[in-house]
Amino acid sequence: MTTLKGMGDLARLLKESWTLVEEHQDKVAGYFYARIFLSHPALRDLFPVHMDVQRSRLLNAIVTAVQTLDDPEKFDEYLKALGRDHKKFHVEPEHYEVVGGALIEAMRAHAGEEWGVEYDQAWADAYAVIASRMIAGADADTNPPYWYAEVVAHERRGRDLAVFTVQPMQQLEFRAGQYLSIECTKYQPRLWRTYSMANAPRRDNTLEFHVRSLGAGWVSSALVRRLQVGDMIKLAAPMGTMNLDRRSTRDAVFIAGGTGLAPVKSLLEELTRYNRTRWVHVFFGAKSRDDLYDLADLNRLAARYPWLSVVTACSEDPTFPGEQGNISDVVARYGPWNNHDFFVSGSGPMVKSTLKTLAEMQVPSVRIKYDSFTDMN
Template sequence: MTGTWHLDPQPRPQDDWGGPAVFPPDPAALPPYAAAAPAPVSAEDIALVRASLAVVGPHVAELAVYFYAILFARHPQVRDLFPATLDVQRDRLLRALLRIVDLVDDPDNLVAFCSRLGRDHRKFGTQEAHYPAVGECLLEALSRYAGPAWTPDLAAAWQRAYSAAADVMIRAAEDDAHRRPAVWGAHIVRHVHRGNGIAEITVRPQAPYPFVAGQYVSVETPWAPRLWRHYSPAHAPRDDSELTFHVRAVHGGVVSNALVHHARPGDPVRLGPPEGDMVLRPAAGRDLLFVAGGTGLAPIRALIEQAAREGIGDTTEVSLFIGARTADELYGLDDMLRMSQRHHWLRVRAAVSHQRIAGLEGTLPQVLAEFGPWYRHEAYLCGPPQMLGEAVQALQRHGVPPHLMHYDPWDVPVLTAPLRPLRPTEETDQL
């Protein structure tokens, strides 16, 4: 990592928990990456690689520890790209590896996945020369835990599979470098507490920051270097490029607690490229349904604001459901009710799951079922993982086909997100 943080002399909490994350690119701001398909991996190679995973599977945790140990011992220059504690990063390495293996016989999707990884790794300072070092140490770790099953043929198969993935990542990073910065420097210009551990934080990038309503942004703070967390702008793009995030301080959340309780105007942050596929592309002839839980309201609010700008509400009914555990946690409800007064087409309803309040009691899935069916609607959802999963299932039961439900997965989206913008389908700060 390069660059220097300039902070006031007041001591701030420091923590090195976490690690480089990997996320999907901005599909709207950039044209699709036109990488050539990687060199094909033979069916025999694919079979060998997948069979070897069954052998090393019981030892994956130890394999990841050993991989990083030899990587840092042999190539100490890459150590500064990572935080001191690597627990989360080890898990992400394994998930990325498993997905690459899963896609090794699917060149189109392998290109899509590895291109995303390559683009995002630019913000960590990853260079082309790092890839051979990683491949060398990965194969040695695999050979150690595969034991007698590690043959010259298996080693060659893994080398070809890794090279195919690495080549795509390198080309994607090179292409992305011609289009946009790897990171944007920014500083906080406003910090307002909204109650219930939520702060409204506005940052001003040093250069124009293009994004699309509904996307999210990876943010790095000076209190936790090399630890990126994701926040959605709570608005459609602005002419001045300022971004306003709604951040909830979660228990044990290093970044969220620093931003809510310690940050103040003038403090620096760094922004990664905008990411996420939950952008407004409504299907013709369908009404819109928005579902938000907690600070997941931020991207939903941005999408509704964009719908107002585009005049979508003039011909479309728009329904918004906001869920929380208690009435005090119905973050942003008053703001959305005021928005509904300005836009006759917007209907706002709330649901409270852990408090008995007439007219509001119930979980979001229960309330959605009460006001359905939704087979004429296209749905956009954001919120805590359990709520998101339950709401998706409820909408499927009440007529919304999977390809008309749009949401971005939590945690490490590029490892779990759809590989193309098909639109079907710790510290958990909101996306």
């Protein structure tokens, strides 16, 4: 296995050089893809017709890899998972060399005069490791590149929200709290977006998803407005580490914003199968009461399991009879939370503000797991 020599020094060079191009991320990404497609036109077919979101995904992956370099275990785990995930694009080992060259060229082109040969070398060294870990992750994975699944139920829960269930054609193993990428093959081919499962693994192998159509989101709009029972979609390998630790005896707090409720529902379903000793508090926030789309089912769970309590809040609905304000502020009004495990799921801004609140309440970061959905899905 390739190793990183002088890890601290390499991490410093990567972060230094990234600051030179950070403000020009869109230009870097545009140049990067232009280089790839000009030099290897056949690779264009691996990518979606609409490249806007794909650009941000590449840069998010690069930034995450660079930021986790100081934590070798997390770095390794992230890249192997990324490699497994890229099997769905039919990426071959030889493609990595093309991508690495284009990436360094794109950064050099937009970094200005401060870019030096040491930055070239740092990125070449780091990319060699990134590529080798991703290839190793893909090679070690015995799963298919993706699973076909049939839509067996589809229910609109509002103008821009749907809850639907699919039946994979082959066994798909995952853990409660994970997410995967979906391709809506019939309506938006080659466009993949990530969504969390809203259930724990079931004997019938079905998966439930909660999707809100976001602005110009190509995939989410198709999944909400066009998907029908009987349609086939593709599912990529499950990812994510927002899972329950069965060894923990601490009480738990789940904080969900909007469709961030999906992984929380997944974790709750797992808890219903074995929990007898842990109190579990769910805080579910939305802008208005109409956005509390799954409250009836949450309340049914709370009525059935004495260890579960549910608190709801609306930030822009003054007539709502429950709590008022952002869900992170509502959580702060309850407590104390000194000895609890936390699970946070929702939009990027919601997760960021909740993590800030928990830090102010001196909740140790090691007790917080979270999923942030920042992409325009």
